[in-house]
Amino acid sequence: MSERKVLQDLLKSITYYDEEAASAAAEKAVEEGVDSIEAIEHGVAIGLKKIGEDYERGEIFLPELMMGANAAQKALKILLENMPQGSDYRGQGRIVIGTVEGDIHDIGKNIVAAMLRANGFDIVDLGVDVSIQRFVDSVKKFKPDVLGMSALLTNTMPKQEEVIQALKRENVRDSVRVILGGVPVTEEWVKKIGADDLGKDAMDTIQKLKKICEINEI
Ligand code: B12
Known part of the structure; x- marks a missing residue:
């Protein structure tokens, strides 16, 4: 699966308020070796931005905003847990x-x-x-x-x-x-x-x- 498709699936899972799809897309991202930062900033965050805009325009309401946020949280849990650790800055700030x-x-x-x-x-x-x-x-x-x-x-x-x-x-x-x-x-x-x-x-x-x-x- 291409990286673009993984990012799109992450985004869509949030705009469809689908927690299961969000977890699955995040797992796929990890499996395919997509950079977690990329998956978060260009998948999850874009999905959240989109539902925020829909909410602002009055196209969706608070329950949908909350469901979208819940889907995002599911994906983030997996992506953040699988974020590569390691840095030369350990303990420096x-x-x-x-x-x-x-x-x-x-x-x-x-x-x-x-x-x-x-x-x-x-x-x-x-x-x-x-x-x-x-x-x-x-x-x-x-x-x-x-x-x-x-x-x-x-x-x-x-x-x-x-x-x-x-x-x-x-x-x-x-x-x-x-x-x-x-x-x-x-x-x-x-x-x-x-x-x-x-x-x-x-x-x-x-x-x-x-x-x-x-x-x-x-
Ligand atoms: C998800 C969400 C919710 C969720 C929050 C869930 C949660 N646990 O966070 C729920 C559904 C609970 C919610 C509630 C509300 N929300 Co809301 N929400 C959003 C939404 C869609 C996404 C926010 C988000 O997570 N973005 C993704 C992250 C990755 O982006 P980010 O937060 O900007 O963070 C990045 C940077 O800003 C930066 N950063 C963030 N924090 C920090 C801190 C430090 C120290 C640093 C250095 C950097 C940094 O790095 C981050 C990573 O890249 C936004 C829309 C939007 N465009 O932001 C509306 C939005 C913020 N919400 C809005 C509103 C109005 C509300 C409610 C008042 C709705 C209501 N009627 O009850 C309530 C407020 C409750 C409260 N008292 O706080 C409005 C705010 C409008 C305004 N002008 O003030 C927005 C903009 C939607 C809109 N377009 O109308 N919301």
Whole structure:
């Protein structure tokens, strides 16, 4: 089976809300040696984007969005478990990551966390709906090189700014780099709220964090 067909099957399984087909397509991807990152970014993520657009246009409703997300989760479980491990960066950077308060979207954050882990970063995943204080306390407790915050809703993005303000108030902003992620987050937003970077996708995030953690070693 061609790689293109595997990616299409992954995408279709999500737009058809078919968990079984999603698992089967992910297993096929692993069997055929399709790169997990490729399968995630060009199969699963595209399927999710498509149902998101259908939802926005009012062509589908929340139950369908949820079923599509469930199918995506099935595929991701298999793809992430089979992601090749190994990196020369083992143990070289600690990242605290979470989805901001009021937001329960975690698929993208989980992909980023899993791929960073596979690349040797030490990950503290705070989960979803993380309060401002919990982000601040975790920076104090775990002393990470980088704090990563995900926000998928335009009305939860301001929480990223509130966390940065709270880090400043508690005098820990200078001890940590802040990287943001999530579909509505832009470079302009990063600048506006005084964060350090934007992780556009998992690969982009890994590249940026490798640079940041090297700089920290000097
Ligand atoms: C799946 C999904 C859901 C699932 C979430 C399941 C889960 N466990 O995550 C469910 C069905 C639960 C859901 C619920 C809702 N959703 Co929703 N959802 C989506 C959807 C379709 C896909 C999101 C996704 O997983 N994308 C795939 C991943 C791989 O992409 P990603 O998240 O962008 O992540 C990548 C990068 O952004 C980056 N990244 C992500 N996080 C991080 C973090 C860091 C630190 C870094 C560096 C990088 C990084 O790397 C990732 C990998 O490439 C989007 C549509 C879309 N286009 O995004 C809507 C979307 C985000 N949802 C939306 C809405 C409105 C909702 C609801 C409010 C609906 C409702 N009426 O209840 C609720 C909100 C619940 C809440 N309080 O959070 C809207 C938001 C609109 C807006 N302007 O705010 C969207 C855009 C759909 C739309 N077009 O209308 N949703």
